[in-house]
Amino acid sequence: MSIINITKNNFDSEVLKSDGVVILDFWATWCGPCRTLGPILESFSNKNSNVKVGKVNVDEESELAGKFEIMSIPTLIIFKNGEPINKSVGLVSESKIAELIK
Numbered sequence: 001m002s003i004i005n006i007t008k009n010n011f012d013s014e015v016l017k018s019d020g021v022v023i024l025d026f027w028a029t030w031c032g033p034c035r036t037l038g039p040i041l042e043s044f045s046n047k048n049s050n051v052k053v054g055k056v057n058v059d060e061e062s063e064l065a066g067k068f069e070i071m072s073i074p075t076l077i078i079f080k081n082g083e084p085i086n087k088s089v090g091l092v093s094e095s096k097i098a099e100l101i102k
Contacts, residue, residue, distance in 0.1 A: 003045055006054035008063050014054060015079055021101050022052040022079040026070045028059050033091040034074045044094050051101060076100065 004014055006024060015022050025041055027034035045053040058065040058073055068077060068084075078086035078100050086100045 003042060004052065004054045006056045006064070007061055011064060014052070016082040018052055018079070019081060020050060020052070022054060023097065023101065024077045024079065025053070025055045026058050026065055026068070026073050026075040026077070027055055028057060028073055031073050037074045037091055040092075040094050040097070044097050048098075 003025075004010075006014055015024065023041070023044075025034075025037065027037070029035075041053055041055075045051070056064050058070060068075075072089050074089075074091065076088045076092065076097070077084050078088075088096070088100055092100075
């Protein structure tokens with residue numbers, strides 16, 4: 001499954017009204033660890049077609065970043081059936097991402 005760009009306009013339909021697991025990656029273009037995490041998430045997404053992965057650019061979507069009190073990036077927030085169930089701050093491995101969604 002390809003990674004979706006999440007904005008305030010599609011947040012409700014892609015995340016809150018989504019059945020199953022959604023991983024949101026809060027990131028920015030200038031953030032080194034965020035750029036490192038990108039290919040890790042891409043690989044995870046390709047291997048886990050049942051999990052939706054979305055990216056939120058904190059510079060473009062400050063309202064969403066504020067709503068979830070994002071203080072450091074990258075931050076991953078795991079949603080299940082529209083509810084946040086887990087959170088991870090900083091660069092993580094693919095195996096750690098798999099642990100987060102359990």
